Each structure stands twice: as C-alpha cells, then as structure tokens.
Amino acid sequence: MIGPSFRICKGRIGKRGGHLGFMHYLCITVFCGSLLALLFIDVIELWLTSLGMSKVEGFHGLVLPHSIPPTRSEEYLLMPSVHVCERAKPFLIALVVSAPPNRKARQAIRDTWGGEIQVRGHRVMTLFVVGQPSDPVLGKELVEEAKERGDLIQGRFIDSYANLTLKTLSMLGWARRFCPQARYLAKVDDDVMFNPSALLQYLNHSFKTSESELAELYLGRVHMKVAPDRNPSSRHFMSETAYAGVVFPDYCSGTAYVLSRPAVLKLSLAAVAIRLPSPLPPEDVFVGICAHTAGITPTHSPLFSGGPAVPFSRCCYQTMVSVHHTKPGDMVQYWTQMHPTAPCSWLGTRTSLGVCKLRALIGTLLGRDS
Ligand SMILES: *[C@@H]1O[C@H](CO)[C@@H](O)[C@H](O)[C@H]1NC(C)=O
Ligand SMILES: *[C@@H]1O[C@H](CO)[C@@H](O)[C@H](O)[C@H]1NC(C)=O
Numbered sequence: 001m002i003g004p005s006f007r008i009c010k011g012r013i014g015k016r017g018g019h020l021g022f023m024h025y026l027c028i029t030v031f032c033g034s035l036l037a038l039l040f041i042d043v044i045e046l047w048l049t050s051l052g053m054s055k056v057e058g059f060h061g062l063v064l065p066h067s068i069p070p071t072r073s074e075e076y077l078l079m080p081s082v083h084v085c086e087r088a089k090p091f092l093i094a095l096v097v098s099a100p101p102n103r104k105a106r107q108a109i110r111d112t113w114g115g116e117i118q119v120r121g122h123r124v125m126t127l128f129v130v131g132q133p134s135d136p137v138l139g140k141e142l143v144e145e146a147k148e149r150g151d152l153i154q155g156r157f158i159d160s161y162a163n164l165t166l167k168t169l170s171m172l173g174w175a176r177r178f179c180p181q182a183r184y185l186a187k188v189d190d191d192v193m194f195n196p197s198a199l200l201q202y203l204n205h206s207f208k209t210s211e212s213e214l215a216e217l218y219l220g221r222v223h224m225k226v227a228p229d230r231n232p233s234s235r236h237f238m239s240e241t242a243y244a245g246v247v248f249p250d251y252c253s254g255t256a257y258v259l260s261r262p263a264v265l266k267l268s269l270a271a272v273a274i275r276l277p278s279p280l281p282p283e284d285v286f287v288g289i290c291a292h293t294a295g296i297t298p299t300h301s302p303l304f305s306g307g308p309a310v311p312f313s314r315c316c317y318q319t320m321v322s323v324h325h326t327k328p329g330d331m332v333q334y335w336t337q338m339h340p341t342a343p344c345s346w347l348g349t350r351t352s353l354g355v356c357k358l359r360a361l362i363g364t365l366l367g368r369d370s
Contacts, residue, residue, distance in 0.1 A: 037354075038351070038354035038355070038358065039350040039351065039354055040350070040354075041302070041353065041354045041357050041358065042302035042303070042353060042357070045300075045302040045357070046300060046301075046302055049222060049224070049300040050300070052224045052225070053222065053224055053250050053297075053298075053300070054224070054225065054249065054250055062270070062273045062274065062293050063273070064266070064269045064270055064273055064293070064294060065269055065272050065273055067269075068176070068265075068268050068269055068272055069272070070177065071173040071174065071176060071177035071178075074156075075155065075156055075170065075173065076153060076154060076155060076156070076170075076174065077132065077154040077155070077156055078142065078143065078146040078152050078153065078154035079152070079153045079154070079174070079178070080127065080150050080151060080152075080153070081150075082178055084125075084178070084179075085125070085178060085179035085180070085181045085182065086181065088117075088123055088125050088181075089123055089181050090123045090124060090125035090179070090181060090182045091122035091123050091124065091182065091183050091184065091200075092119075092122060092123075092124045092125075092182060092183065092184045092185075092186060092196060092199070092200065093124075093125050093126075093127070093175065093179050093182040093184070093185050093186070094114065094124065094125070094126040094127075094185075094186040094188055094194060094196065095126075095127055095128075095129050095153075095171050095174075095175065095185060095186070095187055095188070096109060096114065096126060096127070096128045096129065096188045096189070096190050097128075097129050097164070097167055097168070097171065097187060097188070097189055097190065097283075098128045098129065098130055098190040099130065099159060099190070100130050100131070100132075100133035100135075100138045100139075100141075100142055100159055101133070101138060102190050103141070103145065104328045105190040105191060105328050106128050106145075106190060107328070108328035108329070108331040108332055109126065109128075109190065109194075109331070110126075110149070110151070111332055111335075112193075112331050112332060112335035113126075113193070113194050113195060113196060113335065114126035114194075116196060116197075119196045119197050119200055120197055120200045120201065120204070122200055124196045124200075125182075126151065127151045127152070127153055128151055128152050128153065128190070129153045129154075129155065129167055129170065129171045129174075130142060130152060130153070130154050130155075130159060130167075131154065131155050131157050131158060131159025131160070131163060131166070131167055131170075132154065132155075132156065132157065132158055132159055133159055134158060134159075134160075142154065153170075153171070153174055155167060155170030155171075155174075156170075157170065161235065162235075162279055162280060163280065164254075164280075164282070164283040165276070165280040165281060165282070165283045165286045166280070167283070168187065168283045168286070168287060169271060171187065172264060172267065172268050172271070173268070175264055176264060176265065176268055180261070182261065183260065183261055184199075184203070184217070184258055184259070184260055184261070185258070185259045185260075185261075185264055186199065186256065186257070186258045186259075187254070187256065187257055187258075187259070188255075188256045188322065189254065189255050189256065189324070191324065191325060191326055191327070192255050192256050192322050192323065192324050192326060193317070193320075193322065193323040193326040193331050193334060193335075194256060194321070194322050195317070195318075195320060195321050195322065198303060198318070198319055198320060198321045199258065199321045202301065202303060202321060214262060215260055215262065216260060216262045216263040216266060216294075216296045217258065217259065217260035217263055217299060218252060218257065218258075218259055218260075218263050218267075218287075218291050218296050218297070218298045218299060219252065219257060219258040219259075219298070219299045219301055219304075220252030220253055220256060220257030220258060220298065220299075220300075220301065220304045220306075220322075221252060221253040221255070221256075221257075221300065221301070221304040221305065221306035222250050222251070222252055222253075222298045222299075222300040223250065223251055223252070223253055223284075223288075223306075224250050225247045225248075225250070226247060226248050226251075226285070227246065227247050227248075228243050228245070228247075228248065236282055237279065238277070238279075238281055238285075239277075241277070242277030242278070242279075242281065243277065243281065243289075248285050248288055248289065249288050249289060249291070249292035250288065250292075250297075250298050251284050251285055251287060251288020251289075251291070251298060252284060252287070252288070252298050252304075253284060253304065253306035254282070254283050254284030254287070255304075255305070255306055255322060255324040256304055256321070256322035256324070257284070257287070257304070263291070263296055266294040266295075266296060267287065267290045267291055267294055267296070269294065270289075270290040270291070270293040270294040271286075271290045273293065274289065274290060274293060301321065302357070303319065303320050303321040303322075304320075304321050304322045305320060305322055305323045305324050305360065306324060308324070308360040308361070308363055308364045309323075309324065309325040309360065309363060310323045310324075310356050310357070310359070310360045311356055311359050311360070311363075312330075312334050312337070312356075313352045313355065313356050314337055314338055314340070314344065314352070315344035315348045315349045315351075315352035315353070316349075316352040316353050316355070316356035316357075317334060317338050318338055318343075318344055318349070319344075319349050319352075319353050320353075320356075
C-alpha cells in the first residue's frame with residue numbers, strides 16, 4: 001500500500017518539480033486558513049479581545065454605599081405614564097439617547113426596530129431620552145412630540161455634548177425607579193441600527209434563565225486600555241485630577257451597550273460613590289469607571305459594531321446586534337431589506353458576517369471612520 005502511493009506522490013512531485021509542489025500545498029493551506037478565519041472572524045475577535053482585557057483586581061478603591069437616593073419624578077420634565085412598565089412588563093427596555101433636534105432619527109427608529117413590541121416571545125419597549133434644548137422652539141416641539149408619541153423621557157439638564165454623562169445618569173435613574181420590571185436595559189444612540197431579535201438570541205444562547213436573574217451583565221463592544229486625553233483643547237479632555245490613572249478601565253463603547261438589572265443597580269451605587277469630575281468624562285468612560293468600581297467586568301460581543309460603519313448586507317445585519325453610523329433614511333431602507341421571506345442559512349450568515357466585519361476593519365485601518 002505504502003509503496004504505490006509513495007511512487008505516485010514522487011511521480012507528481014517529480015513531474016512538477018519539488019519546489020512548486022511545496023508552494024502548491026502552502027497556497028492551499030493558506031487559502032483554507034483564510035477561509036476559515038473569514039467564517040469564524042467573530043470567534044477570533046472574541047479570543048483576541050479576551051487576551052487583551054485587563055483582569056479586575058480585588059480592591060476597587062471605593063466603598064459602595066448601601067442605598068441610592070430615590071429617583072424623584074420632578075427630575076423629569078417629560079415622561080410616559082409612571083405605570084408604563086407595570087403595564088407593558090418589558091423583558092428588554094431600549095433607551096435611545098437622542099438630541100432634541102434629531103426628530104428624524106427618532107422617527108426612523110419608531111418605524112423600524114423601535115416599533116417592535118414582541119420579539120422572540122419577549123416584550124420589548126423602546127423609549128427616547130433627551131435633555132432640555134437651549135432653543136425654546138425646540139422645547140415646544142418636544143412637548144408636542146411627547147404628547148403625540150408618549151415615548152420621550154426628558155431630564156432636567158441642558159442637552160449638550162458635554163452633558164451626555166448627565167443624560168446617562170438620568171436614564172439609569174429613570175429605569176431604576178420606573179422600570180424595575182425590565183430584565184435588561186439597552187442604552188442605544190439614535191444613529192444606531194439596533195437589533196433586539198439578535199440580542200435576545202445572543203442572550204438566550206449565552207445565559208441560562210436561572211443564572212441570568214442574578215448575573216451582572218455589562219455587554220457591548222469593549223474598548224481596552226484607552227488612555228485619557230490630556231490635551232486641554234480636546235472635547236474629550238480629562239485632567240489628572242479628574243482621572244489619575246494611565247489608562248481607563250475597559251469599557252463598552254457608548255454607541256450601544258446592554259446592562260442586566262443587577263448591573264444597573266450596582267452601577268448606580270458606584271455612581272453615587274464617585275464624585276463627578278468637571279468637565280464630565282465621556283459617558284461610556286464614566287459607565288466603565290462605575291462598573292470597575294462596582295467590580296463588574298465588561299463582556300465583549302463581536303456583534304456590536306462600536307465605531308466603524310458596517311457596509312450593508314442582509315445576513316450580516318440580521319446577525320449584528322448594533323450597527324453604528326446609520327442615517328435615518330438608510331435605517332428604514334435596511335430594515336425593509338433585512339426582513340424578506342427567507343432566513344439566512346448558516347453558511348450565508350457566516351460568510352456575510354465575515355465579509356462585512358472585514359470591510360469594516362479595512363475601513364477603520366484606512367482611517368475612514370473613528
Ligand atoms: C449641563 O447641565 C447643567 C444643568 O442644566 C447646566 O448648568 C450646565 O451648563 C450644562 N453644561 C453644559 C456644558 O452644557
Ligand atoms: C431560549 O429559547 C428557547 C426556545 O425558544 C426557549 O425554550 C428558552 O426558554 C429560551 N431561554 C431563555 C434563557 O430565554
């Protein structure tokens with residue numbers, strides 16, 4: 001048996017030349033390797049991230065208080081009925097952080113993913129969080145919009161980029177007081193194509209019901225070892241007194257992240273314990289610092305796009321939980337194209353996800369996106 005096959009091999013190598021034969025096999029190996037890497041790009045990303053993530057040390061520096069000052073209704077200028085969550089009993093509440101003028105973005109969300117109330121057998125609710133606009137005309141329009149749609153929560157602070165962290169605190173406060181029914185809270189920006197169905201599927205695969213009741217989940221696209229910006233003219237400037245560390249604790253990108261109910265509580269406790277520096281740190285960095293203080297480690301998911309824009313393809317968008325940089329018009333268009341009759345096959349999903357993640361990566365490397 002060995003004799004003849006050895007002769008065949010030798011014959012082939014002999015005919016084509018030994019060097020070429022070796023190159024031939026090398027090419028096949030590289031090709032197959034690349035194909036596998038493309039199909040399992042998310043697994044590779046998850047593995048690489050787990051290598052890079054800092055381990056949470058035992059001591060976090062601050063003692064958490066035992067209770068949080070209760071949220072008062074007066075902190076909110078506009079909000080849906082106080083019984084909204086009691087009635088709807090959402091499993092997942094998506095709180096979309098929106099700026100007052102972004103009416104089109106809010107409408108696109110209501111017309112697409114935000115309009116879904118029953119997903120994979122779970123109740124889902126989407127509300128919008130805004131601050132106070134400095135323009136009184138915009139303020140009046142918001143009151144009208146709230147009356148008409150009943151899905152706005154307006155906190156008592158000036159809505160500005162520098163105040164985004166106040167918006168998040170206001171959002172957490174509202175969820176704690178008025179929506180303790182929700183098992184999961186998703187914080188989503190208004191330019192994000194969010195996919196509750198993909199999130200619920202992910203949660204279903206990753207966590208057993210019994211465990212998820214108590215688990216402190218802080219899920220999203222994890223940014224690792226980000227250094228504070230020490231340039232005073234930058235809009236993300238953070239002084240040494242505000243944050244002394246060389247790098248921030250790992251945190252989830254603010255474009256979209258998910259917190260379980262116990263995580264919301266613990267984060268809020270930590271937020272009370274930490275004195276807010278001035279100027280305020282970026283919203284996602286602050287949440288990361290609170291999580292770190294509370295001893296909660298972020299969980300990375302390759303299905304959250306974070307910064308880079310992801311080119312549209314149906315099977316990829318069906319699988320991704322969040323895609324950033326989606327314009328209102330595109331969101332409506334993509335949503336329609338994402339939901340035709342046929343679901344994507346396993347291979348279709350893997351290929352599409354691999355290709356779109358690779359294209360997003362190349363886009364980032366070429367500096368087309370932040
Ligand atoms: C943030 O909101 C507070 C409370 O409304 C306000 O006093 C402050 O000027 C705002 N800061 C910025 C930078 O807009
Ligand atoms: C996951 O989905 C299956 C099938 O729909 C369901 O029976 C199960 O209860 C779900 N698990 C969780 C944790 O939601």
